[in-house]
Amino acid sequence: MATGRTHRPATRSRGIPEATVARLPLYLRALTALSERSVPTVSSEELAAAAGVNSAKLRKDFSYLGSYGTRGVGYDVEYLVYQISRELGLTQDWPVVIVGIGNLGAALANYGGFASRGFRVAALIDADPAMAGKPVAGIPVRHTDELEKIIEDNGVSIGVIATPAGAAQQVCDRLVAAGVTSILNFAPTVLTVPDGVDVRKVDLSIELQILAFHEQRKAGEETASGDGAVPAKRAGAANQGPDGDVPAVMPA
Amino acid sequence: MATGRTHRPATRSRGIPEATVARLPLYLRALTALSERSVPTVSSEELAAAAGVNSAKLRKDFSYLGSYGTRGVGYDVEYLVYQISRELGLTQDWPVVIVGIGNLGAALANYGGFASRGFRVAALIDADPAMAGKPVAGIPVRHTDELEKIIEDNGVSIGVIATPAGAAQQVCDRLVAAGVTSILNFAPTVLTVPDGVDVRKVDLSIELQILAFHEQRKAGEETASGDGAVPAKRAGAANQGPDGDVPAVMPA
DNA sequence: TGATGTGAATGAGTTCACAGCC
DNA sequence: GGCTGTGAACTCATTCACATCA
Structure with a gap:
């Protein structure tokens, strides 16, 4: 049943993690915006901010694609746009x-x-x-x-x-x-x-239900402060950021 | 129920993993469908199939909510619908x-x-x-x-x-x-x-881009080491040129 | 017996922190 | 000096396998 073709030691290390793939379009969008403003290079810090992720994650993500940056400088915007587009298969129709x-x-x-x-x-x-x-x-x-x-x-x-x-x-x-x-x-x-x-x-009502869950929890925390089990700290709470996507690919 | 062990930890463990929360709406939908067909109980195996996940994951997910099942029997559909609805905050407007x-x-x-x-x-x-x-x-x-x-x-x-x-x-x-x-x-x-x-x-174009990535990889595998497990109908692998093409995407 | 519920093992993903290079 | 690239540590999620109990 399970397709055991997990082995991919072929040529280059084409083992890009799913989570990384899911973020590439995000980077691409941010880069496209920079490109339109004719920004030549961008640092991981800046680009990460524009894409709404942290910079270590972004660098790690890019490292799966190859070494496209220049130490001490940053990434060439146009070049990166092309590389990500190609990786995602967007250079074809x-x-x-x-x-x-x-x-x-x-x-x-x-x-x-x-x-x-x-x-x-x-x-x-x-x-x-x-x-x-x-x-x-x-x-x-x-x-x-x-x-x-x-x-x-x-x-x-x-x-x-x-x-x-x-x-x-x-x-x-x-x-x-x-x-x-x-x-x-x-x-x-x-x-x-x-x-x-x-x-x-893509399920519209599921997204709302997830929001409702967190919303309810916020409301509960305001009043029900008596639960000893609650670690008081906003455990990973509030800001989901632009992330929060659950891999929905069902390789069947 | 001779043992006084009453399970009511529902509102206690506020440590429901995000990944679990994201699946609760899925379970709820499957359960609602069962409820409408007046199915009284369901096993983790059946419900997991209906929701498109595996049964171990489903049981683990439910374990975060509390012990709502009956060993040797399964889960009471109506009761679960209520519990999940409540957990998600859907019992309120x-x-x-x-x-x-x-x-x-x-x-x-x-x-x-x-x-x-x-x-x-x-x-x-x-x-x-x-x-x-x-x-x-x-x-x-x-x-x-x-x-x-x-x-x-x-x-x-x-x-x-x-x-x-x-x-x-x-x-x-x-x-x-x-x-x-x-x-x-x-x-x-x-x-x-x-x-x-x-x-x-919810980003429509990002989802398509992720699909394109996988689609591209499929096309590449056809020519590479043949696993044979994927019959792969001759999909429109129209544009085969992997390299050489100038970035045809995005205004430059 | 036949299912749940759950520790333990495994795997995936994120963050840290710093070596390496410009 | 500054920023990338990446092993290592860590956190989160999934899966296994079996004790547990109706």
Whole structure:
């Protein structure tokens, strides 16, 4: 069952930790902003502040990519932008399809952050025949019937599911059968996929529930100061920072 | 229950790991589905499968909440639903405001998953005067000018930011100044907040970039040492040129 | 018997602190 | 002097395996 291909002693040490991968886009964004302001170099301290992490972590992260900095100076912004882009695979074109063009699907279609990072919305797909042909974000919506053909014609390997929960697994199955190997799931349901397919999920209500947990705890601490078990100190508490992401990749 | 060993440590151990907290909503959803099908009890194995985690992890997670299961039997569904809801603070009402009513804000306003879990959309707020009064998801949009008053009047402690990146920090500052202590940020920017304020972020493009990283690696492995475990349908590995290409990403 | 609950072992990720180089 | 790069220490999370108990 378990794919034991953990061994990767091949050429370079391509063992970038998942937590690091998850932060690369963050660094990339900060670097892009610097690049636009024509800042030539940046120190780990400055860049870390811009990205909302601490500098030791950032340096460690970069060390997995290689030695791209200059001691005593810092990092060359343009060079680093290129290296991170390449590492993330953003130097190539990734056609994606978005399935389920409700409010959320439309928001995704309109989201500028995709196109500017190598992602091209190859098609919008919806099950509602009334939607077919209607343009959203300048792209005509196509009917679910065409899903397989669209995937094939465009060589799509990344699919975004923004359907209601009830339809998600079925859509997922069809995407996978048609050749999609990475799925970003916005539907509040657990998707089952075959081995070799990555799923990441974004769950709006889960995020709120996590906030509610912390919020409740804050409220409780104000009054219920009597619990001896509570170490009084704000144990890792308050500021989650820009971090706080839980690895959601299910390598199945 | 002859032994007087009554387990009631629920509100004692305030040391619930963050990773566990992040999974509680997942369990809650799976349990809610079981509850709706009137399933009385469930084993850690079954529930773990439904939530997409492994059973040892689930049992460990629950052990932080207390001993709510019965050895040899499993967990009482209704009881667990209640305990987890309480732990997450969902047994109380959480008024939230959504700021920035574009496509995404509208999607959030329409998202049913909020209301069903104790979150009440107290107000929708947008900076565009033309939006004011216009109903979205049955709730009239109000102008940013009223932000502080709305927060106060409704006792809002959780705010959702769905504005463009450029406006996010300013909106954040106003929310915090008005009394909000938890923020869910959808804008692609790092927010700076004072101590004691929680920020969680959901970044659409970051998730896609992480997928792209893994997708790229898959494509590279096909040609490398063949494990054979991954059948890998011929996904659109269109752009194979790994090197030589000039950074086609980002304005330079 | 058949499940939970949990110490112990393992692994992943973060932070420290300083050697090494510009 | 200043800043990167990285072993080592440390903290947090997952998994194992089994004692425990209905």
